Amino acid sequence: MKDNMFEAFRTAIYNYVYVDDLSPRVGMRVKDMHSKNYYDMDRVENLVSTPSEEPMMEEDDGDI
Amino acid sequence: MATFDKLIKAPIPGENLTQDPKGKPWHRPPQHTNFDDALEYLIDEVIPEKDFLPSVIVLVEKNLPLTSVVTTFLVGQTAKAKFSLDLSLMLAGPVYKMMTRILDEFGVSYLTGFESSEEFKAKVTGEDLGTPKPKKLTAAQEREIQAIAEEVAAEIPEGGLMGAPVDEAPVDIPMDEETEGEGLVPQPNEEETA
Numbered sequence: 001m002k003d004n005m006f007e008a009f010r011t012a013i014y015n016y017v018y019v020d021d022l023s024p025r026v027g028m029r030v031k032d033m034h035s036k037n038y039y040d041m042d043r044v045e046n047l048v049s050t051p052s053e054e055p056m057m058e059e060d061d062g063d064i
Numbered sequence: 065m066a067t068f069d070k071l072i073k074a075p076i077p078g079e080n081l082t083q084d085p086k087g088k089p090w091h092r093p094p095q096h097t098n099f100d101d102a103l104e105y106l107i108d109e110v111i112p113e114k115d116f117l118p119s120v121i122v123l124v125e126k127n128l129p130l131t132s133v134v135t136t137f138l139v140g141q142t143a144k145a146k147f148s149l150d151l152s153l154m155l156a157g158p159v160y161k162m163m164t165r166i167l168d169e170f171g172v173s174y175l176t177g178f179e180s181s182e183e184f185k186a187k188v189t190g191e192d193l194g195t196p197k198p199k200k201l202t203a204a205q206e207r208e209i210q211a212i213a214e215e216v217a218a219e220i221p222e223g224g225l226m227g228a229p230v231d232e233a234p235v236d237i238p239m240d241e242e243t244e245g246e247g248l249v250p251q252p253n254e255e256e257t258a
Contacts, residue, residue, distance in 0.1 A: 005139075005149070006132075006135055008153060009131065009134070009135040009138070009152075009153065009156050010135070010177065012154070012157055013131055013134065013156045013157050013177070014178060015157070016157020016158070016160070016161065017157065017161060017164075018178075033154070034154075034157075034158075037099045037100050038100045039099070039100055039103050039104075039158065044103075044158040044161055044162065045161070048162050048165040048169070
């Protein structure tokens, strides 16, 4: 197994992106680490809002 | 001549030892020590730069994995003393997540960095892997599977306590005349309680 900075970055990214696929103990550790910050996993997920995810506003015809 | 000019401008061996070690940015304390401050700095000042996203798109379109792009970007920020290397390891996940969403929105196909060798090769060569076809069994393999199934079916014992159930008449268990008609739990007689 490689033990260098680049592998550490790759592991850190994998643990964050695929946190649900990790073992419960490791996944809980990753979630706890990020939940202590203001920008936790949920807030980071909603940082980049895409037009396809924005709710469609219904047009009111307006009854006269 | 260009090579000779480069040789003249090259540093003298040992020249680095004569320079002040604190002159480099990475020898100074980092600017951001808090995770939230560092992420806000990246979101507000670095990612919106006009050259940042085009550079990332060019790199991922040249089949550079996104993990490598994010790593190089964060190490570069560490070299500028924006945050420490430990903080950049924490920032790697969120930055990668944001980049994937931005690239998905632009419709750019990219290598995640977690592909298998086959997927990597297919992406680089542009070949379509498609869905894997089910492998056909040979005649010998089918005969072997059938023989094993027959052996398993033949070995199942029938009858007895441990065997498979067999359709038989229920067995009458003999009981004493005194306790006949009673269940397992003896009930008190009405004459005794009265």
